[in-house]
Amino acid sequence: xxxxxTLQAAQAAKxxxxxxxxxxxxxxxxxxxxxxxxxxxxxxxxxxxxxxxxRGQLSEVLLDRLALNADxxxxxxxxxxxxxxxxxxxxxxxxxxVRRNGLVIEKVAVPMGVIAVIYESRPNVTSDAAxxxxxxxxxxxxxxxxxxWRSCNAITAALREGLKTVGLPESxxxxxxxxxRNSAAALMTADGxxxxxxxxxxxxxIQACVQNATVPCIQTGTGICHVYVDAAADxxxxxxxxxxAKTSRPGVCNAEEVLLVHQKVAAAFLPALYKRLVEKRKKxxxxxxELRLDARAAELIPGTPAGEGDFxxxxxxxxxxxxxxxxxxxxVAHIAAHSTHHSEAIVTEDRAAAARFTAAVDSAAVYVNxxxxxxxxxxxxLGCEMGISTQKLHARGPIGPAELCSYKYIVYxxxxxx
Amino acid sequence: xxxxxTLQAAQAAKxxxxxxxxxxxxxxxxxxxxxxxxxxxxxxxxxxxxxxxxRGQLSEVLLDRLALNADxxxxxxxxxxxxxxxxxxxxxxxxxxVRRNGLVIEKVAVPMGVIAVIYESRPNVTSDAAxxxxxxxxxxxxxxxxxxWRSCNAITAALREGLKTVGLPESxxxxxxxxxRNSAAALMTADGxxxxxxxxxxxxxIQACVQNATVPCIQTGTGICHVYVDAAADxxxxxxxxxxAKTSRPGVCNAEEVLLVHQKVAAAFLPALYKRLVEKRKKxxxxxxELRLDARAAELIPGTPAGEGDFxxxxxxxxxxxxxxxxxxxxVAHIAAHSTHHSEAIVTEDRAAAARFTAAVDSAAVYVNxxxxxxxxxxxxLGCEMGISTQKLHARGPIGPAELCSYKYIVYxxxxxx
Numbered sequence: 001x002x003x004x005x006t007l008q009a010a011q012a013a014k015x016x017x018x019x020x021x022x023x024x025x026x027x028x029x030x031x032x033x034x035x036x037x038x039x040x041x042x043x044x045x046x047x048x049x050x051x052x053x054x055r056g057q058l059s060e061v062l063l064d065r066l067a068l069n070a071d072x073x074x075x076x077x078x079x080x081x082x083x084x085x086x087x088x089x090x091x092x093x094x095x096x097x098v099r100r101n102g103l104v105i106e107k108v109a110v111p112m113g114v115i116a117v118i119y120e121s122r123p124n125v126t127s128d129a130a131x132x133x134x135x136x137x138x139x140x141x142x143x144x145x146x147x148x149w150r151s152c153n154a155i156t157a158a159l160r161e162g163l164k165t166v167g168l169p170e171s172x173x174x175x176x177x178x179x180x181r182n183s184a185a186a187l188m189t190a191d192g193x194x195x196x197x198x199x200x201x202x203x204x205x206i207q208a209c210v211q212n213a214t215v216p217c218i219q220t221g222t223g224i225c226h227v228y229v230d231a232a233a234d235x236x237x238x239x240x241x242x243x244x245a246k247t248s249r250p251g252v253c254n255a256e257e258v259l260l261v262h263q264k265v266a267a268a269f270l271p272a273l274y275k276r277l278v279e280k281r282k283k284x285x286x287x288x289x290e291l292r293l294d295a296r297a298a299e300l301i302p303g304t305p306a307g308e309g310d311f312x313x314x315x316x317x318x319x320x321x322x323x324x325x326x327x328x329x330x331x332v333a334h335i336a337a338h339s340t341h342h343s344e345a346i347v348t349e350d351r352a353a354a355a356r357f358t359a360a361v362d363s364a365a366v367y368v369n370x371x372x373x374x375x376x377x378x379x380x381x382l383g384c385e386m387g388i389s390t391q392k393l394h395a396r397g398p399i400g401p402a403e404l405c406s407y408k409y410i411v412y413x414x415x416x417x418x
Numbered sequence: 419x420x421x422x423x424t425l426q427a428a429q430a431a432k433x434x435x436x437x438x439x440x441x442x443x444x445x446x447x448x449x450x451x452x453x454x455x456x457x458x459x460x461x462x463x464x465x466x467x468x469x470x471x472x473r474g475q476l477s478e479v480l481l482d483r484l485a486l487n488a489d490x491x492x493x494x495x496x497x498x499x500x501x502x503x504x505x506x507x508x509x510x511x512x513x514x515x516v517r518r519n520g521l522v523i524e525k526v527a528v529p530m531g532v533i534a535v536i537y538e539s540r541p542n543v544t545s546d547a548a549x550x551x552x553x554x555x556x557x558x559x560x561x562x563x564x565x566x567w568r569s570c571n572a573i574t575a576a577l578r579e580g581l582k583t584v585g586l587p588e589s590x591x592x593x594x595x596x597x598x599r600n601s602a603a604a605l606m607t608a609d610g611x612x613x614x615x616x617x618x619x620x621x622x623x624i625q626a627c628v629q630n631a632t633v634p635c636i637q638t639g640t641g642i643c644h645v646y647v648d649a650a651a652d653x654x655x656x657x658x659x660x661x662x663a664k665t666s667r668p669g670v671c672n673a674e675e676v677l678l679v680h681q682k683v684a685a686a687f688l689p690a691l692y693k694r695l696v697e698k699r700k701k702x703x704x705x706x707x708e709l710r711l712d713a714r715a716a717e718l719i720p721g722t723p724a725g726e727g728d729f730x731x732x733x734x735x736x737x738x739x740x741x742x743x744x745x746x747x748x749x750v751a752h753i754a755a756h757s758t759h760h761s762e763a764i765v766t767e768d769r770a771a772a773a774r775f776t777a778a779v780d781s782a783a784v785y786v787n788x789x790x791x792x793x794x795x796x797x798x799x800l801g802c803e804m805g806i807s808t809q810k811l812h813a814r815g816p817i818g819p820a821e822l823c824s825y826k827y828i829v830y831x832x833x834x835x836x
Binding site for chain 2 (some may be wrong): 015018019096097099102103105110112113191196210214216218222234237240241243244245249266313336358359360362363364366367368369370371373374375379380381392393396397406407408409410411412413414415416417418
């Protein structure tokens with residue numbers, strides 16, 4: 001099938017799906033989870049083929065992202081079950097007004113229709129994305145990277161098997177056969193066939209969508225996340241938050257990349273930070289954090305002098321850029337100039353400083369006295385997510401089932417004319 | 419000022435605006451309305467210059483759109499006052515969860531930042547758009563058609579005067595000086611400077627935005643609106659609704675362009691329709707409606723045979739395409755194939771038919787027994803609107819102050835790490 005034929009089949013399935021109720025969609029999700037477990041052998045065999053072909057071509061980190069095993073597969077099935085049990089977002093009455101002329105205007109959540117997802121080498125995105133789309137009443141067209149195609153295809157086959165057992169069209173979930181650039185371009189410009197496109201991948205893919213997509217698109221962005229340690233910070237909390245935000249998983253988008261410290265506490269805080277992130281971690285056999293320091297921080301602790309680009313880089317590594325600032329407003333201005341509007345935190349015991357920071361910082365998630373690492377669908381209570389949106393239209397932050405719906409107005413009259 | 423300089427000034431003003439409260443924004447709107455009234459003479463003089471320059475170049479309809487007078491200006495000032503009195507959308511707490519680890523996650527409505535609006539020759543869009551943006555806490559950069567520039571510039575000067583009296587930066591509202599194609603292109607691609615772009619104009623402008631905009635954009639669409647007269651319709655209601663939807667204002671996007679009639683009632687309904695829309699209107703000295711009939715309708719009443727394009731045309735005129743269908747599902751399928759997803763109506767006394775139609779039709783507004791003409795911010799109770807969205811992301815239907823906001827998550831912790 002060509003990519004357009006796959007989309008046309010999904011479009012044909014979407015009306016059937018739009019007329020199902022929440023109970024039917026829940027049953028379909030349970031059947032999908034069961035089918036995934038039942039197809040374990042086929043899926044792991046396909047994954048071994050992908051891994052054999054990729055060895056020597058991909059880094060160890062990427063091979064690990066690609067790899068499946070019985071545990072990971074069980075986790076994927078459990079994820080689908082979690083989504084099955086979430087509240088049904090479709091049909092929710094968002095608003096209702098009765099006008100003086102007797103018209104009853106209801107604003108009701110409705111499915112998007114066909115959601116296309118472009119992703120890379122993580123096979124679990126296949127089932128996460130398909131489950132979230134189905135929960136939201138939409139058909140899902142998936143396009144993975146070529147290195148993961150056999151794995152994703154085996155997963156898709158299992159999910160479709162599950163759909164069949166409950167009598168829903170298999171074409172509600174489809175994997176695009178072509179993994180070349182053409183298929184990504186076809187999805188981006190399939191006006192009228194793609195109701196929503198979600199690129200889930202690196203900055204290059206996002207930028208290609210911004211430049212080329214003519215279909216509606218939600219961008220999931222990169223994260224240059226900041227932690228600001230205020231003059232009124234509890235320095236013990238600050239130390240724990242900075243270490244956690246930087247080192248608990250440095251390769252993810254909600255990890256901290258930049259630390260801003262108020263000059264009043266810099267002389268006390270920065271030496272403690274150096275001990276904790278460099279010396280203590282070395283002693284414990286953990287990777288120490290490379291500190292890239294602006295001039296004022298460099299007067300207080302050892303580290304690499306920060307280059308100009310260091311405050312605009314998503315390191316995704318054990319590297320932290322550090323600057324000293326004179327006020328909350330200077331921290332806010334620094335963040336406005338350098339952030340990707342993902343997640344930022346202030347550590348302070350001063351309510352006024354916290355209020356000013358949360359009001360003025362224009363990011364998807366703004367934290368007071370907590371780690372930026374919490375920006376995540378699971379941590380926000382959404383079960384899972386389709387990505388983290390750093391845009392302001394439609395969805396911002398974690399994208400769950402509700403964010404994958406649109407709405408329409410249904411107006412009940414008795415012959416009203418205008 | 420170049421267009422980019424205008425945008426940069428608006429960006430500089432947006433933080434000031436984001437830190438105002440609802441009372442300050444309300445006071446600003448009242449001052450803007452007063453200043454508009456106070457500057458009546460200057461605005462009408464500028465408008466006369468625009469009209470003098472346009473005479474002979476523009477059609478009478480377009481000249482009428484461009485023309486201002488004391489009444490219209492008073493209407494614009496009253497519109498700003500209405501917006502001032504709407505509920506404040508900014509800061510509304512949209513959701514709140516307390517997680518087991520003690521994190522308090524609030525989802526709060528926040529301003530977009532800088533909203534750019536590209537429009538054509540109607541000077542009143544200047545004050546409507548500026549008022550709605552300001553209500554929503556955003557700065558507004560306006561780009562009108564060259565034929566309206568003097569009028570829009572005089573209006574903008576008055577609104578800025580109003581802002582000054584309450585101490586807000588004048589650059590919260592700005593008119594782009596360049597009215598050439600370059601300035602529209604500059605707004606569409608000013609990544610990081612335009613938080614939201616709204617094209618308010620014809621299909622050509624919308625299409626240019628879809629193809630070229632890299633900034634976030636809400637498309638306001640055209641309307642090929644359908645009325646379906648069901649087998650179980652009250653034919654008297656149907657007649658009144660069809661006449662109203664077609665003739666009360668044929669040049670607007672929520673006017674009916676296509677009539678679908680169930681075959682069971684076609685023989686009774688279509689002759690009555692012909693009498694009402696053609697014969698009766700002729701007798702009353704009103705413009706009769708030209709009926710473009712499919713083969714089955716043509717067997718029942720006189721009219722023009724419908725060409726293939728007639729069911730895909732936004733006539734914006736006293737023309738109505740008419741087809742006979744065999745079922746609700748055939749009506750739904752026709753609408754799916756030909757509608758622009760703006761507004762569609764079913765006329766029926768059968769609840770099951772109404773429920774199937776409202777569930778299956780994927781348009782911004784779906785009516786039961788009422789005219790499509792009600793799809794309008796004022797009629798929906800929003801005061802006024804920035805346009806009618808026919809897209810599914812973010813805003814669908816009338817765009818009011820709430821739809822001009824985004825949201826962010828504010829997370830309150832006590833040192834939580836992950």
